[in-house]
Amino acid sequence: MSSEFTALVSDIVERSEKILLETPLCSRCLGRLFAKYGLGLSNQDRGLMIKTLLALKIFTEYSRGESSRRNHYMLALNGGDQLASSYMKIYGEEISPLSCYICGGKFTGSFIQEVSEKACEILREHDASSFLIGVVVDEEISRRELDLLVKYGLESMESIKRELKREIGKKVAENCGSTPNFTNPDVVVVVKIERDFTYSITSESNPVFISGRYWKLGRNISHVPWITRSGFKKYSVSIQEFVGEALRSIYQSEDVVIHAAGREDVDARMIGSGRPLIIEIKKPVKRSIGIEEANKALRELSRRYPIVLELFSRTTRSSKVFVKNEAKLRRKVYRVAVYSPEEILPQDLVKLEEFFSNREVKQRTPTRILRRKKDREKTKRVYAVRIVQVSRRVFESLIYCDGGLYVKELIHGDYGRTVPSFAEVVGKPLIPIELDVVLVED
Numbered sequence: 001m002s003s004e005f006t007a008l009v010s011d012i013v014e015r016s017e018k019i020l021l022e023t024p025l026c027s028r029c030l031g032r033l034f035a036k037y038g039l040g041l042s043n044q045d046r047g048l049m050i051k052t053l054l055a056l057k058i059f060t061e062y063s064r065g066e067s068s069r070r071n072h073y074m075l076a077l078n079g080g081d082q083l084a085s086s087y088m089k090i091y092g093e094e095i096s097p098l099s100c101y102i103c104g105g106k107f108t109g110s111f112i113q114e115v116s117e118k119a120c121e122i123l124r125e126h127d128a129s130s131f132l133i134g135v136v137v138d139e140e141i142s143r144r145e146l147d148l149l150v151k152y153g154l155e156s157m158e159s160i161k162r163e164l165k166r167e168i169g170k171k172v173a174e175n176c177g178s179t180p181n182f183t184n185p186d187v188v189v190v191v192k193i194e195r196d197f198t199y200s201i202t203s204e205s206n207p208v209f210i211s212g213r214y215w216k217l218g219r220n221i222s223h224v225p226w227i228t229r230s231g232f233k234k235y236s237v238s239i240q241e242f243v244g245e246a247l248r249s250i251y252q253s254e255d256v257v258i259h260a261a262g263r264e265d266v267d268a269r270m271i272g273s274g275r276p277l278i279i280e281i282k283k284p285v286k287r288s289i290g291i292e293e294a295n296k297a298l299r300e301l302s303r304r305y306p307i308v309l310e311l312f313s314r315t316t317r318s319s320k321v322f323v324k325n326e327a328k329l330r331r332k333v334y335r336v337a338v339y340s341p342e343e344i345l346p347q348d349l350v351k352l353e354e355f356f357s358n359r360e361v362k363q364r365t366p367t368r369i370l371r372r373k374k375d376r377e378k379t380k381r382v383y384a385v386r387i388v389q390v391s392r393r394v395f396e397s398l399i400y401c402d403g404g405l406y407v408k409e410l411i412h413g414d415y416g417r418t419v420p421s422f423a424e425v426v427g428k429p430l431i432p433i434e435l436d437v438v439l440v441e442d
C-alpha cells in the first residue's frame with residue numbers, strides 16, 4: 001500500500017472520528033461524506049470500512065491505556081451497532097446507539113428495494129420501456145447535510161438526493177428491464193422523501209410522438225374541431241378528431257393532438273404528396289403499439305371519412321417544433337380552378353404563365369382573416385404557373401410558390417392588397433372556385 005494511500009485513509013478515519021464524537025451516522029451516510037475519494041467502494045462499504053478501522057483504533061488505544069472511556073462511549077453511541085459492540089466487549093456495558101442524524105437509519109438496501117419495486121409497478125402500468133428517476137428530499141434533510149458540510153468542511157461529500165437517485169435507478173433498471181433515459185424517457189418517476197423517510201411516488205407519463213403525413217380528399221375538413229359561437233361543430237370532421245377516433249382506444253390515451261407543417265384552407269383539399277405532421281398521443285397506457293397496428297386502424301377509418309393518414313416512425317418532442325417551424329420554408333404546389341365573369345382568351349393565359357415566372361408578390365394580411373390576424377405585409381415568391389383552359393370562363397392553374405403564400409388572394413387581388421395578382425395581370429375579375437394543395441416539399 002502506498003504511503004499516500006495510507007495517509008489518505010488515516011486522514012479520513014481521523015476526520016470521521018471527530019464527526020462521530022458529535023453526530024450519530026449510519027455507515028451509508030458516513031461513507032457518503034467521503035464519496036469523492038471513492039476507494040472503489042460504495043458509500044455503504046466505505047462507511048463500514050471507516051467504522052471497522054475506528055473499532056480497531058478503540059481496541060489499540062484501550063490496550064495501550066491511551067484514551068478516555070468517554071470518547072469511546074461517544075463513538076459507540078453515535079457509530080451504530082458495530083462500534084457499540086466493540087465498546088461492550090471492552091467495557092462490558094450495553095449501549096443502545098442513536099439513530100442516524102441524516103436518515104434516521106432508514107436509508108438501507110431494503111428501502112431501495114422497496115421503492116424500486118413500487119417504481120417498477122408504475123412503469124409496468126404505463127407500459128414504459130425507458131424511465132427517469134427524480135428524487136425530492138425534505139428540506140430538513142438537506143439542511144442537516146449542509147450543516148455537516150459547513151461544520152466539517154466536507155467538500156468530498158455526495159448529496160443524499162444523488163445517491164438515492166442513482167441507487168433507485170440502478171435497482172429499477174435491474175428489476176424491471178426498463179432502461180434509464182435522461183433526455184427522452186417514457187415515464188418520469190418522482191420519489192418524494194419526507195424527513196422521517198416515509199415516501200410517496202408520483203409519475204409523469206410522457207406523450208408518444210409519431211411522424212406521418214395526411215391527405216384530405218374532401219373539402220370542408222378542418223385541422224381541429226371548429227366550434228361556432230352557438231356551440232355547434234361547423235364541419236362534421238377534423239383531422240384531429242379523425243386521428244383521435246382511430247388511435248385513442250388502441251393506445252388507451254387521454255387525448256391525441258396533431259402538429260402539422262402548416263395548414264391549408266378548410267375548403268381546400270390536400271392531395272398529391274400529402275402534408276407532414278406529428279401526432280402526439282398524451283398519457284398513453286399502452287405505449288408499445290407497433291406503427292403497423294396504428295396504420296391499420298387509420299386505414300380502417302379512412303373508409304368512413306375522406307381523410308388518409310399514414311404514420312412513419314416514432315419521433316421525439318423536438319421534431320414537433322421542427323415540423324411546425326420549418327413549414328414556412330417548404331415550397332408548395334397548388335391547383336386552383338378559377339372562374340371569370342368575362343370571357344378568358346388564350347393570350348390571357350399565356351400572359352399569366354409568362355408573367356408569374358420567378359415573380360415576387362407582396363401581400364397584406366387577407367381581408368377574410370383580418371379579424372383574427374394582425375395586418376402586416378409579407379413578400380413571397382411565385383416560381384412558376386401552368387394553366388389549362390377548361391371552358392370559356394373557367395381555367396385550372398398549377399402554382400408553384402413559397403409556403404405561406406395566400407393563393408386565393410393571388411388570384412383575385414384582394415382589393416389591391418395582393419400585388420401583383422392574376423386579376424390585375426389579365427385586367428379581368430377572377431374568382432377562385434376550388435383549391436387543392438398538390439405538393440408540400442420535403
Ligand SMILES: [Zn+2]
Pocket residue numbers: 025026027028029030100101102103104105106107
Ligand atoms: Zn443514515
